[in-house]
Amino acid sequence: MTRHHRAVRALAAAGIGLLAAVANSGPAYADPDTDFANQLHTYGIYGAKDYNAWLGKIACQRLSNNVDRDAYQSAKFLATNLPRQNATQQNWQFLGAAIDFYCPDKRSVLEDAAHQSQMGAPA
Numbered sequence: 001m002t003r004h005h006r007a008v009r010a011l012a013a014a015g016i017g018l019l020a021a022v023a024n025s026g027p028a029y030a031d032p033d034t035d036f037a038n039q040l041h042t043y044g045i046y047g048a049k050d051y052n053a054w055l056g057k058i059a060c061q062r063l064s065n066n067v068d069r070d071a072y073q074s075a076k077f078l079a080t081n082l083p084r085q086n087a088t089q090q091n092w093q094f095l096g097a098a099i100d101f102y103c104p105d106k107r108s109v110l111e112d113a114a115h116q117s118q119m120g121a122p123a
Helices: 003-024 032-042 049-064 071-081 088-102 104-118
Strands: none
Touching (some): 071 088, 071 104
């Protein structure tokens, strides 16, 4: 075997090893609840990770079951169940993050609220 063939084989083996390592590596956080908590922290919203995740999932379930018929009702539900020191903006940020992480199919609810807000509908 020539030196060239050995070099090609060594490079191929290294490439296969690299592909195997990349294919077996997972994302930095495989837990959406942790990612959700980290997103909330960027908004200054803190609290028990499990409680916040549960509340976000409940908000999505309420939207899916039409308990809350729009984002305004959902934000009111969250305001009732989140710490009182949260600003209204943080309640809406919580709702947006919950939808992004747990029910992205409900993004239109936020879009509808934004459209209503632009048209002068009550908030």
